[in-house]
Each structure stands twice: as structure tokens, then as C-alpha cells.
Amino acid sequence: MKKMRTLFVSLLLAISAFALGQTAQAPVIDKIRQQYFTMNQVDNGALNLYFRLKDQKISGDPALLAYRGASSAASAASVDGVRKKLQYFNNGKQELEQAIAMRPLDAELRFLRLATQLNAPGFLGYTNDIEADKKLILQAIASTAPNPSNSYLYSQISAFLLATDKLSVQERKQLIINKQKFEK
Numbered sequence: 001m002k003k004m005r006t007l008f009v010s011l012l013l014a015i016s017a018f019a020l021g022q023t024a025q026a027p028v029i030d031k032i033r034q035q036y037f038t039m040n041q042v043d044n045g046a047l048n049l050y051f052r053l054k055d056q057k058i059s060g061d062p063a064l065l066a067y068r069g070a071s072s073a074a075s076a077a078s079v080d081g082v083r084k085k086l087q088y089f090n091n092g093k094q095e096l097e098q099a100i101a102m103r104p105l106d107a108e109l110r111f112l113r114l115a116t117q118l119n120a121p122g123f124l125g126y127t128n129d130i131e132a133d134k135k136l137i138l139q140a141i142a143s144t145a146p147n148p149s150n151s152y153l154y155s156q157i158s159a160f161l162l163a164t165d166k167l168s169v170q171e172r173k174q175l176i177i178n179k180q181k182f183e184k
Contacts, residue, residue, distance in 0.1 A: 030152075032067050036112075037156045039074065046074035050088075062099040062109060069095025070112040074119065092116065093126060106139030111157050118164060130166065137161070138171060146182045155182040 035052070039045030049071040052081040058064035073092025076085040095152060096113045103109055120126045138161075141154055158179035167175065 029063055033153055044078045046071045047078040050075045062102040066071050066099035066109045066112045070116050072118045093142055107137050110136050135168060141178045151182045
């Protein structure tokens with residue numbers, strides 16, 4: 001019995017050590033979010049974020065896949081040549097859509113697509129989901145209770161939306177009120 005317990009504890013420790021090692025190697029979503037929301041403040045910030053995520057095995061994680069897609073699409077502004085710009089943009093668009101297909105009601109993923117669509121040149125025609133995404137995001141912000149894991153995210157999303165011209169007067173007023181709950 002004692003031998004069995006020792007074996008069990010050893011097995012648990014080995015699994016825990018493996019899991020901790022895997023977690024340490026994977027990108028941390030909070031750091032990825034922070035880098036995303038500050039990428040315009042750094043030269044080639046989008047490209048830096050994209051390269052940070054490029055070789056990660058994240059196809060099963062919709063949030064990380066969406067951040068990689070959004071940063072890839074935004075990286076088009078940092079690369080030379082029309083072909084390369086389109087390649088980065090289209091790859092990012094595809095990854096964003098793939099992530100949203102996995103979690104269609106996730107406000108964070110929908111925000112990343114909204115931000116990408118609002119910043120994309122109009123001739124690319126990537127504008128189909130702006131109103132639906134905006135509506136879902138505003139509803140999520142209004143109905144979500146603040147907690148340490150979402151306050152930064154929703155505060156940043158709110159600030160982004162308030163800086164656009166895509167809100168009606170009523171949406172703007174409501175968002176200002178709702179944003180305050182995430183800034184306490």
C-alpha cells in the first residue's frame with residue numbers, strides 16, 4: 001500500500017512538473033493582451049507580436065489564434081511589397097475567422113475582428129461584421145461584472161471604441177457609464 005501511494009505521488013509530481021513546464025512555454029494571455037493594446041506605441045509592434053505567436057501551436061486556443069490573426073493583419077502595415085502586405089492581411093483575416101468560428105459569442109475575439117476591420121483599408125472589403133461585432137461587444141461590456149481577469153481587457157476595449165466614430169450618441173453615453181465599472 002505504501003509503495004502504491006509513493007508511486008501515485010511520484011506520478012502526480014511528474015505530471016505537475018510536465019504541466020508547469022508546458023505552461024511556462026506557452027504564451028500568457030495577459031501578456032499577449034497587453035502587447036496587443038500597446039503595439040501601436042512601438043515600432044513594428046504588430047509584427048513583433050505576430051512573430052512572438054507565429055511558431056506557437058495555438059490552433060486549439062481561439063483567443064491566442066485570434067491575437068495571432070489580428071497581429072498578422074496589422075503587420076501588413078510594417079512589411080514591404082503589395083504581395084507581402086496582402087499575405088499578412090489575408091492570413092490574419094483567416095485566423096481571426098477561424099477563431100471566431102470556434103467561439104462565436106466571445107466578445108474578446110469579436111473585438112479583435114472589429115478592430116481589424118475598422119483599421120483595414122476600405123478597398124479590402126473587410127467590413128461585413130462591424131455592426132454585429134459592435135453590438136455583441138457593447139452587450140458584453142454592459143452585462144459583465146468586473147473582476148481582476150477582465151477589467152484590463154474591457155477597459156481597453158471601451159477606450160478603443162470610444163476613440164472611434166462608430167458609436168451612436170446613446171451607445172457612447174452608455175459605454176462611458178459601463179467603462180467606469182472596469183476602472184475601479
